[in-house]
Amino acid sequence: MGGATVAKEENGAMDQACAGMGELVIEDPPLIDLSGLDGPERRKIGNEIDEACKKWGFFQIINHGFDSSLMSKAKMLAKEFFKQPEEQKLKFRVTEEVFEGYCCSKLRDSVGNVKITESTEFLLMFLDIQDIKKQQKYWPDSPPGFRQTMEQYLIKARELHEKLLALISETIGLEPDALRKASEGSAGPVRTAARMNYYQPWSSEDEPAKERALASHTDAGTVLTMLYSDEVAGLQIKKDGRWVKIEPITDAFIVNLGDQLEIMTNGRYKSVEHRGVPDKTRERLSLATAYYPDKQSVIGPIPELITDSNPQLYKVCNFRDYVETFYREGLNARHQTTYAKIESR
Numbered sequence: 001m002g003g004a005t006v007a008k009e010e011n012g013a014m015d016q017a018c019a020g021m022g023e024l025v026i027e028d029p030p031l032i033d034l035s036g037l038d039g040p041e042r043r044k045i046g047n048e049i050d051e052a053c054k055k056w057g058f059f060q061i062i063n064h065g066f067d068s069s070l071m072s073k074a075k076m077l078a079k080e081f082f083k084q085p086e087e088q089k090l091k092f093r094v095t096e097e098v099f100e101g102y103c104c105s106k107l108r109d110s111v112g113n114v115k116i117t118e119s120t121e122f123l124l125m126f127l128d129i130q131d132i133k134k135q136q137k138y139w140p141d142s143p144p145g146f147r148q149t150m151e152q153y154l155i156k157a158r159e160l161h162e163k164l165l166a167l168i169s170e171t172i173g174l175e176p177d178a179l180r181k182a183s184e185g186s187a188g189p190v191r192t193a194a195r196m197n198y199y200q201p202w203s204s205e206d207e208p209a210k211e212r213a214l215a216s217h218t219d220a221g222t223v224l225t226m227l228y229s230d231e232v233a234g235l236q237i238k239k240d241g242r243w244v245k246i247e248p249i250t251d252a253f254i255v256n257l258g259d260q261l262e263i264m265t266n267g268r269y270k271s272v273e274h275r276g277v278p279d280k281t282r283e284r285l286s287l288a289t290a291y292y293p294d295k296q297s298v299i300g301p302i303p304e305l306i307t308d309s310n311p312q313l314y315k316v317c318n319f320r321d322y323v324e325t326f327y328r329e330g331l332n333a334r335h336q337t338t339y340a341k342i343e344s345r
């Protein structure tokens with residue numbers, strides 16, 4: 001992508017934090033300007049995204065139409081949530097029955113069969129568009145205004161996810177609603193979720209950074225993920241066997257493909273491993289929104305994408321079975337694609 005300049009702030013602390021976690025390079029995933037999305041530039045933008053998806057599994061978007069004041073408000077309130085006393089946060093903790101809410105490493109052994117492998121604190125909030133109020137009972141009610149702001153944020157994020165999925169569908173020769181429909185299955189609307197990750201500054205000289213990082217993973221349950229980071233860098237992507245450090249761009253979203261999209265596109269795109277690393281002196285917040293298939297849906301390669309030259313690479317699976325495996329086994333790279341892969345291919 002030409003034209004985009006990204007301010008590079010050298011952050012030795014993070015490089016240091018990653019010592020022992022493999023070679024680290026700086027490279028920018030493609031930056032895609034969506035301002036002409038509904039005009040004559042649409043096809044060109046679609047092709048840029050297609051290239052980025054094939055080469056990186058990640059791209060960044062600007063001029064996406066998302067209200068930047070809503071982005072900053074959500075970020076600010078999320079930080080306020082994490083800064084509350086622990087007992088207040090734990091009132092909204094995840095449970096074995098409902099894996100939604102606040103989670104931290106302290107809960108590792110207390111969520112029944114759910115394996116928690118993360119060391120970072122996070123908050124997970126699902127939005128069920130058909131029953132928003134019922135769904136929100138698992139959402140924290142403090143700080144004031146948090147629920148309302150996150151409701152607006154998730155409704156807008158869902159629209160943007162669907163815009164991107166329509167563009168990707170068209171670009172790969174499908175009907176514009178093909179990827180949305182493949183996510184819904186016959187069961188009904190998809191769910192969106194917000195996952196906020198909070199990284200305390202990594203201050204101990206002795207503790208390996210990886211103990212404080214969000215371990216390498218692919219976004220297993222998602223079709224698409226759209227990440228909004230605060231100004232502190234911390235996201236790293238695995239590309240060509242090396243870790244690439246991403247510098248946040250103000251008001252941009254970092255979009256990545258989840259395992260479900262890899263399966264639906266029959267491997268045209270791959271979900272890519274990434275991780276989150278703390279900074280040495282500053283706190284960091286990232287806010288990811290995810291586009292999830294409905295729990296009842298059945299996920300497999302879209303039939304038009306299975307051809308003689310590109311035979312079916314993945315089995316058709318119940319999304320529910322997969323989610324159960326995921327909770328039992330914890331965050332782990334390449335979950336769903338391994339689970340669904342047809343072994344002989």
Ligand SMILES: O=C(O)CCC(=O)C(=O)O
Nearest residue numbers: 195197234235276286288
């Ligand atoms: O904090 C980050 O930048 C990464 C977050 C992430 O990968 C996730 O929430 O799935």
Ligand SMILES: [Fe+2]
Nearest residue numbers: 217218219274
């Ligand atoms: Fe992720």
